[in-house]
Amino acid sequence: MSPALIRLLHLVSPTLPVGAYTYSQGLEWAVETGTIKNEAGALNWISDCLQFGLARFEAVYLAHMLAAWEHKDMKRLAELDAEFVASRESAELRAETLQMGYSLARLLTDLGCFTAPTQAGFSQPSFPLAWSCAAAAWSVPAHDAIGGYLWAWAENQVMAAVKAVPLGQTAGQRMLMALGERIPQFATAAACCPLDATANFxxxxxxxSSRHETQYTRLFRS
Known part of the structure; x- marks a missing residue:
C-alpha cells in the first residue's frame, strides 16, 4: 500500500474534522416534503446529484485545482476558487464550502505537514481548494483523488439519508454499493474535462437547498 493511498484514506475519512456530517445539501428538505420517502427515492436523488452536479462540475474544478497546485500557479488557483464559490446556488451552500474549507485549512496548518491554503494567501478557501491542496501535497494521483472526493460526498449524503428518511444501515450500504460502481467513470471523465464543458444544472x-434555509425543524445545517 502506497503512502499516497494512506493519505487519500485520511482525506476521505468521515472522521476528518471539517463538519461534513452536519450538512445534507437540501436532502433533508426533500425528505420533509415527501420527495424522498424510501431507499429507492434517496438513491435516485443522490445518484442524480452525483452525476449531474458533483461529477460534471465540482469534480472538474477539483481536477483543475490539483493541476494548478502541482504547477504552483497561485493566480490560477485564485481564479478557480473564486469561480467555484460564485457557483454556489444558495447561501447555505456558500457557507458550507467556506466553513469546511476554513476548517480543513486550519487542520492542515495545525498538522504542519506542508504549506496550507491560508498560509499560501487564501484567507477563505473553498473546500475543494483546501482539499486539493492536501491531495496535491501528498502526491495523490489525480484520478484517485477525484474518485475519493466523490466517494466522500456520496458517503455523507447516504449517511444524511439514513438519518433523515430514516433508513436502516443495510439500506445505506446498498446505496453505497450502487453509487460506488459509478464513481470510477465519473472520476475519469472529470479528470480530462475542460472547464468550459462543465455544467451543474x-x-x-x-x-x-434554498428552501432548507427556512425549514422549521431540521437536523442538518444545509
Missing part, C-alpha cells in the same frame, strides 16, 4: 437541488 440541477433545479430541484437548488430549490431544496
Amino acid at each position: 440541477l433545479p430541484a437541488f437548488s430549490i431544496a
